[in-house]
Amino acid sequence: MKDETVYLDNSSSTKMDERVLEAMRPYLFEKYAVASSEFGYSLGIKAKEGLEDARSTIADKIGADAEEIIFTSCGTEASNLALKGVAKKLSEDKDHIITSKIEDFPVLKSAQSLEKEGYEVTFLEVDDEGFVDVDELEKAIDEKTGLVSIQHGNQEIGTVQDIEEISKICDQNDVLFHTDATHTFTKLPIDVSKTPIDLLTLSAHTIHGPKGIGALYVKDGTDLEKLMDGGFQENNRRAGVENIPGAVGFAKAVELVTEEENERLKEMRDALIKKIKDEIPDTTLNGPAKDRTPQNANITFHYVEGESITLHMDMRGFSVSTGSACFSKSLEASHVILGIGGDHERAHGSVRFSFGRYNTMEDVDRTVEAISEVVERLREISPLGKDK
Amino acid sequence: MKDETVYLDNSSSTKMDERVLEAMRPYLFEKYAVASSEFGYSLGIKAKEGLEDARSTIADKIGADAEEIIFTSCGTEASNLALKGVAKKLSEDKDHIITSKIEDFPVLKSAQSLEKEGYEVTFLEVDDEGFVDVDELEKAIDEKTGLVSIQHGNQEIGTVQDIEEISKICDQNDVLFHTDATHTFTKLPIDVSKTPIDLLTLSAHTIHGPKGIGALYVKDGTDLEKLMDGGFQENNRRAGVENIPGAVGFAKAVELVTEEENERLKEMRDALIKKIKDEIPDTTLNGPAKDRTPQNANITFHYVEGESITLHMDMRGFSVSTGSACFSKSLEASHVILGIGGDHERAHGSVRFSFGRYNTMEDVDRTVEAISEVVERLREISPLGKDK
Numbered sequence: 001m002k003d004e005t006v007y008l009d010n011s012s013s014t015k016m017d018e019r020v021l022e023a024m025r026p027y028l029f030e031k032y033a034v035a036s037s038e039f040g041y042s043l044g045i046k047a048k049e050g051l052e053d054a055r056s057t058i059a060d061k062i063g064a065d066a067e068e069i070i071f072t073s074c075g076t077e078a079s080n081l082a083l084k085g086v087a088k089k090l091s092e093d094k095d096h097i098i099t100s101k102i103e104d105f106p107v108l109k110s111a112q113s114l115e116k117e118g119y120e121v122t123f124l125e126v127d128d129e130g131f132v133d134v135d136e137l138e139k140a141i142d143e144k145t146g147l148v149s150i151q152h153g154n155q156e157i158g159t160v161q162d163i164e165e166i167s168k169i170c171d172q173n174d175v176l177f178h179t180d181a182t183h184t185f186t187k188l189p190i191d192v193s194k195t196p197i198d199l200l201t202l203s204a205h206t207i208h209g210p211k212g213i214g215a216l217y218v219k220d221g222t223d224l225e226k227l228m229d230g231g232f233q234e235n236n237r238r239a240g241v242e243n244i245p246g247a248v249g250f251a252k253a254v255e256l257v258t259e260e261e262n263e264r265l266k267e268m269r270d271a272l273i274k275k276i277k278d279e280i281p282d283t284t285l286n287g288p289a290k291d292r293t294p295q296n297a298n299i300t301f302h303y304v305e306g307e308s309i310t311l312h313m314d315m316r317g318f319s320v321s322t323g324s325a326c327f328s329k330s331l332e333a334s335h336v337i338l339g340i341g342g343d344h345e346r347a348h349g350s351v352r353f354s355f356g357r358y359n360t361m362e363d364v365d366r367t368v369e370a371i372s373e374v375v376e377r378l379r380e381i382s383p384l385g386k387d388k
Numbered sequence: 389m390k391d392e393t394v395y396l397d398n399s400s401s402t403k404m405d406e407r408v409l410e411a412m413r414p415y416l417f418e419k420y421a422v423a424s425s426e427f428g429y430s431l432g433i434k435a436k437e438g439l440e441d442a443r444s445t446i447a448d449k450i451g452a453d454a455e456e457i458i459f460t461s462c463g464t465e466a467s468n469l470a471l472k473g474v475a476k477k478l479s480e481d482k483d484h485i486i487t488s489k490i491e492d493f494p495v496l497k498s499a500q501s502l503e504k505e506g507y508e509v510t511f512l513e514v515d516d517e518g519f520v521d522v523d524e525l526e527k528a529i530d531e532k533t534g535l536v537s538i539q540h541g542n543q544e545i546g547t548v549q550d551i552e553e554i555s556k557i558c559d560q561n562d563v564l565f566h567t568d569a570t571h572t573f574t575k576l577p578i579d580v581s582k583t584p585i586d587l588l589t590l591s592a593h594t595i596h597g598p599k600g601i602g603a604l605y606v607k608d609g610t611d612l613e614k615l616m617d618g619g620f621q622e623n624n625r626r627a628g629v630e631n632i633p634g635a636v637g638f639a640k641a642v643e644l645v646t647e648e649e650n651e652r653l654k655e656m657r658d659a660l661i662k663k664i665k666d667e668i669p670d671t672t673l674n675g676p677a678k679d680r681t682p683q684n685a686n687i688t689f690h691y692v693e694g695e696s697i698t699l700h701m702d703m704r705g706f707s708v709s710t711g712s713a714c715f716s717k718s719l720e721a722s723h724v725i726l727g728i729g730g731d732h733e734r735a736h737g738s739v740r741f742s743f744g745r746y747n748t749m750e751d752v753d754r755t756v757e758a759i760s761e762v763v764e765r766l767r768e769i770s771p772l773g774k775d776k
Contacts, residue, residue, distance in 0.1 A: 005431060007421070007431065009421060009422070009429070009431075009432075012421065012422040012629070013420055013421050013422045013629060014420065015416075015417060015420045016416040016417060016420060018417070021416065028403075028404040028409065028598075029403060029404060029406070032401055032402065032403045032404060033395070033397060033400065033401050033707060034397070034400040034401045040698065040709070041397070041698055041699075041701070041702035041706075041707040041708070041709075042702050042707075043393060043395065043397075043707050044397075044707070072461075073460075073461030073462070073465065073600060073628065073631075074461070074628045074629060074631075075628075075629075076616055076618040076619070076627050076628035076629070077461065077616060077628060079618070080615075080616050080617055080618070080627075104618075105617070105618040105619045105627065106616075106617060106618035106619075106627060106628075109617035109618050109627070110617045110618075112617070113617050205629060210416075210600075210633070211629060211630070211631040211632065211633060211634065212461060212598075212600030212601060212631035212633075212634045213600060227468075227615070228464055228465060228468050228494075229468055229493070229494060229497035229498045229500070229501050230464040230467070230468070230492075230493040230494035230497050230498075231464070231493045231494075239464050239468075239493065239494060239497070240461065240462045240463075240464035240465060240494075241400070241401060241462060241463075241464070241593060241599065242599070243461075243462075243599040243600035244599065245598070245599060245600075246599065246600045310428065310429055311429075313429070314429035314430050318429075319421060319429040319430075319431050319432070320429070321428070321429075
């Protein structure tokens with residue numbers, strides 16, 4: 001692996017911060033026992049202290065109480081637990097669920113699973129920048145609605161929904177509100193003590209923390225069925241020996257994020273978007289210019305396949321992604337780009353650049369220079385060429 | 389944490405091997421991208437190679453094909469996926485499930501959840517050493533039986549079931565067979581190419597691997613519904629960004645286990661059992677003397693509370709557990725000891741000693757010396773004293 005690789009796929013996965021591993025180390029090699037209560041031995045009590053400190057750190061970051069945080073194995077599990085765990089506790093006259101068409105797969109597919117099981121699910125349309133229309137949401141809510149799940153920041157095009165407004169509407173209608181904050185946690189302010197959010201999906205590996213750990217915030221008093229049966233861990237809401245090193249690493253990752261860093265991400269994002277717009281013809285920014293996650297730029301280079309760009313950028317030492325990360329294997333068109341009214345050509349030509357801690361403004365310059373050449377070459381040989 | 393702590397709770401959690409972290413390191417700090425197919429960039433392809441190599445290593449260890457291994461977040465998730473994933477695919481005339489009364493919680497509680505959902509579940513009795521009677525099993529199987537789940541080695545008393553015989557009976561009756569091998573994987577031979585096992589639960593943190601990773605072996609062709617919806621990872625059988633560092637660490641942990649080590653575990657186990665029997669009066673070995681997991685000794689010290697022993701041993705620098713690890717918080721009597729016909733007194737006085745890589749024969753001597761003194765003192769002051 002050459003050091004010079006410019007990695008711009010931080011929305012899928014990030015390089016772990018060395019300081020995160022240092023924080024985890026005592027829980028791998030010294031305090032490695034299972035968390036135990038006051039009836040256990042001291043190694044287990046010390047392990048439990050680490051776990052509970054981590055829980056508090058994460059809770060504090062979103063204005064929650066520690067007991068409202070359930071550690072899970074990842075954001076995917078958290079969203080599955082939120083939707084399915086709540087759904088199973090909804091009464092029969094409250095089995096209507098509302099979500100949007102551009103949610104990330106954990107929410108989208110969980111909602112589809114519930115639909116197959118007999119729940120009524122409404123998949124809201126979004127506008128051409130990916131925004132849910134709050135009036136449409138309000139219209140969709142009826143006396144049968146039990147749960148609304150609208151993401152905070154979109155995984156591909158970065159659209160940041162107005163969750164203050166959305167959560168207020170849910171609250172007024174006595175409907176539970178879940179939001180997937182995988183791509184906004186620590187990057188944009190979230191305060192559950194002020195915003196009436198009932199369930200919130202959090203992830204560590206998108207903020208230079210470890211893989212294999214995530215969390216679900218569940219507001220005190222929310223009825224939730226376990227997804228994972230077994231022991232009584234996590235206040236009897238998620239079984240399985242606790243991944244304490246993971247939880248401690250997650251908390252450290254949260255602590256390491258600064259406002260300066262988030263500002264830096266925005267500056268890189270905006271510089272990249274501006275440079276590409278200025279220097280490369282026939283491009284479209286996917287998602288909004290404002291109200292966008294700090295790390296995300298998503299641009300369609302018309303008349304070119306995103307896969308070809310990815311491949312050629314890779315040969316030059318740049319990691320960028322196309323379509324949705326989870327879906328790229330299948331080469332199907334991104335449901336998000338289609339969801340905002342794009343056609344297959346726009347979807348297939350889309351490239352996502354997502355910034356992280358280890359990127360620099362120099363990376364932006366080098367990336368634009370490289371992609372400019374790549375796109376020009378590809379357009380010369382492209383069967384999708386604009387003269388066709 | 390003093391270095392001198394003698395840790396004897398390796399069945400709950402083990403100290404990670406430093407070599408496991410070294411194997412994981414490149415996937416934390418260099419090849420940290422999401423696994424990607426040939427359409428992705430090279431950092432993702434290299435990450436995927438690591439993931440697939442890990443999968444092959446684990447598959448080879450049990451005589452499986454790599455595609456038959458699904459990585460999960462832990463053994464608990466693997467057992468949940470096995471029972472619930474299979475159950476949802478069983479036809480209505482095959483919705484009878486058989487398990488035993490002394491299974492570990494992930495299987496036991498999943499079976500209870502399914503029972504609540506309307507499945508018919510038989511919980512087989514075991515004998516006074518914890519063995520399932522294969523004739524009883526055969527009698528319990530009828531034309532409605534779709535799945536049998538009997539663990540390989542017991543989590544508390546170490547009883548190793550005759551899964552060769554049990555799986556054969558299931559196979560002959562055309563019933564799927566799952567076994568939880570959390571406490572036997574790498575310690576006792578398991579070969580799915582010779583033994584007709586359909587589903588097998590594996591865990592890393594019990595063999596000096598990382599927490600937050602486990603696996604489920606699923607025989608090719610077995611119908612299984614996803615528990616975790618989202619992306620198409622793990623051959624579309626388990627969604628969520630892959631924990632590649634975890635998978636690589638798991639594989640390394642598997643490679644590090646040797647037959648010599650397993651022999652050493654048995655020697656320590658047998659020495660401890662013999663010494664305690666010889667030196668301390670009024671003790672009962674829980675579980676069999678033969679056909680017992682290499683790492684496990686479980687002994688009831690009559691007229692004494694296990695919690696008191698744990699506490700006093702801890703003050704002397706020894707970590708031992710009582711009851712089942714997951715349950716110890718509640719101080720309820722172990723369902724395993726009750727399951728083998730023990731009373732509450734026997735359950736509450738039980739202590740589990742489980743050995744790992746970092747234990748030595750000297751630890752055995754010191755442990756017996758310490759517990760001998762602790763038990764003697766406690767008996768002097770015990771309200772459960774034998775004169776009562």
